[in-house]
Amino acid sequence: MYLSRFLSIHALWVTVSSVMQPYPLVWGHYDLCKTQIYTEEGKVWDYMACQPESTDMTKYLKVKLDPPDITCGDPPETFCAMGNPYMCNNECDASTPELAHPPELMFDFEGRHPSTFWQSATWKEYPKPLQVNITLSWSKTIELTDNIVITFESGRPDQMILEKSLDYGRTWQPYQYYATDCLDAFHMDPKSVKDLSQHTVLEIICTEEYSTGYTTNSKIIHFEIKDRFAFFAGPRLRNMASLYGQLDTTKKLRDFFTVTDLRIRLLRPAVGEIFVDELHLARYFYAISDIKVRGRCKCNLHATVCVYDNSKLTCECEHNTTGPDCGKCKKNYQGRPWSPGSYLPIPKGTANTCIPSISSIGNCECFGHSNRCSYIDLLNTVICVSCKHNTRGQHCELCRLGYFRNASAQLDDENVCIANVCDNELLHCQNGGTCHNNVRCLCPAAYTGILCEKLRCEEAGSCGSDSGQGAPPHGSPALLLLTTLLGSASPLVF
Numbered sequence: 001m002y003l004s005r006f007l008s009i010h011a012l013w014v015t016v017s018s019v020m021q022p023y024p025l026v027w028g029h030y031d032l033c034k035t036q037i038y039t040e041e042g043k044v045w046d047y048m049a050c051q052p053e054s055t056d057m058t059k060y061l062k063v064k065l066d067p068p069d070i071t072c073g074d075p076p077e078t079f080c081a082m083g084n085p086y087m088c089n090n091e092c093d094a095s096t097p098e099l100a101h102p103p104e105l106m107f108d109f110e111g112r113h114p115s116t117f118w119q120s121a122t123w124k125e126y127p128k129p130l131q132v133n134i135t136l137s138w139s140k141t142i143e144l145t146d147n148i149v150i151t152f153e154s155g156r157p158d159q160m161i162l163e164k165s166l167d168y169g170r171t172w173q174p175y176q177y178y179a180t181d182c183l184d185a186f187h188m189d190p191k192s193v194k195d196l197s198q199h200t201v202l203e204i205i206c207t208e209e210y211s212t213g214y215t216t217n218s219k220i221i222h223f224e225i226k227d228r229f230a231f232f233a234g235p236r237l238r239n240m241a242s243l244y245g246q247l248d249t250t251k252k253l254r255d256f257f258t259v260t261d262l263r264i265r266l267l268r269p270a271v272g273e274i275f276v277d278e279l280h281l282a283r284y285f286y287a288i289s290d291i292k293v294r295g296r297c298k299c300n301l302h303a304t305v306c307v308y309d310n311s312k313l314t315c316e317c318e319h320n321t322t323g324p325d326c327g328k329c330k331k332n333y334q335g336r337p338w339s340p341g342s343y344l345p346i347p348k349g350t351a352n353t354c355i356p357s358i359s360s361i362g363n364c365e366c367f368g369h370s371n372r373c374s375y376i377d378l379l380n381t382v383i384c385v386s387c388k389h390n391t392r393g394q395h396c397e398l399c400r401l402g403y404f405r406n407a408s409a410q411l412d413d414e415n416v417c418i419a420n421v422c423d424n425e426l427l428h429c430q431n432g433g434t435c436h437n438n439v440r441c442l443c444p445a446a447y448t449g450i451l452c453e454k455l456r457c458e459e460a461g462s463c464g465s466d467s468g469q470g471a472p473p474h475g476s477p478a479l480l481l482l483t484t485l486l487g488s489a490s491p492l493v494f
Helices: 001-021 182-186 225-233 241-247 251-256 454-458 477-486
Strands: 034-038 042-047 062-066 077-079 090-092 132-144 149-154 158-167 173-179 220-223 257-267 289-290 294-297 307-308 312-315 372-374 381-385 403-407 417-421 434-436 439-443
Touching: 001 454, 042 381, 132 312, 173 182, 173 220, 241 251, 251 257
Parallel strands: none
Antiparallel strands: 034 042, 062 132, 077 090, 132 257, 132 294, 149 220, 149 289, 158 173, 158 257, 307 312, 372 381, 403 417, 434 439
């Protein structure tokens, strides 16, 4: 039921998304961690690679500015209008909500026409550099699945570096350099992502495409994730199998799109001229109206759900793994070294499930009904062998044919499965009794016994000796039933 429901929802979403966006959903397909299949041993779990859905990761980040007092408005100051740098009567005042521009306005939802933004103090201390570090932290490893997009309300900076960290901000490495003059600013020849190839896709470049002054179409800066994916999946990302294969076999490629933190280093505001106009320094500042970072929790292909609780992201691990990134095997499941899941073979991948340790395999989830387990390599799973106490199934959690679940017993009880006491074909309840759930006969008030074959007064020793009904019939249950039906005054004895 759940699988068919998932396939219906997935098919609907693919149909809608193909209309709404030019690219297909990136890194989809791996939406289930396991499914049940039928074998000779009963139902068992078939495990597969899985991962959380891609989502807007700015909902879960923490932002830090350096220097911490770089936001405008304390004390209040005036700055020049974006369109006309010589009209300098706009005000930034942190104490007035309508005039304040705090950092959280970089991530608020505004639709197509942004009107709120974070803004730095103006370059009033020129010639000292006006430099700001904006650090975005998740306290969790995430995988980027779409372009990083930064929308400036001011002109785009003349010099900027986008950096990444894989160790929660302890060390940093550049992702991309941005400048109006790459050679002058960073001693690098200018390049664009289109100049790269499959072999140079990890090259760190300096681009001049996104660093211009005040114009209406010069507000957005990209870090092009999809263009890099396209080297393997084609220009419209249709051949995702090729991309998955590369991510699976090239660790450096997967690490390239993996971060714990991002840092935007704003090194020089948009000047637009060769020389800074020292008489109008209120023209120069940074202002960002929106930052988009789309990705998913990194769970090493061992989870489909990532929970945000107490300001922390954590994978809900499957495949007997544990840890914030599902990066190790659970206790008693270290029968082989931990390994991340694999995208291959397409389309289900390989779960690389953690298997029980040798020391614990004797009672591995068999509820005490088996002393042996067996690892089935083809299914990448462990099953209990030779289930006792009339049980069966992958974990001895089911009853053998002809036995029924004893509702009053726990799964680890030896009497959890009991025989087919009565039914409507072979073993009838006698004397007007009715069979309840194939487990027991519900007897009329005057009768008792497994099949209601005994008079209750007989057990109490109160049946009259000279009464016909007080002389209980003898013999087998079938003869008892025949006697009752024929209304015999004396029992048939063989």
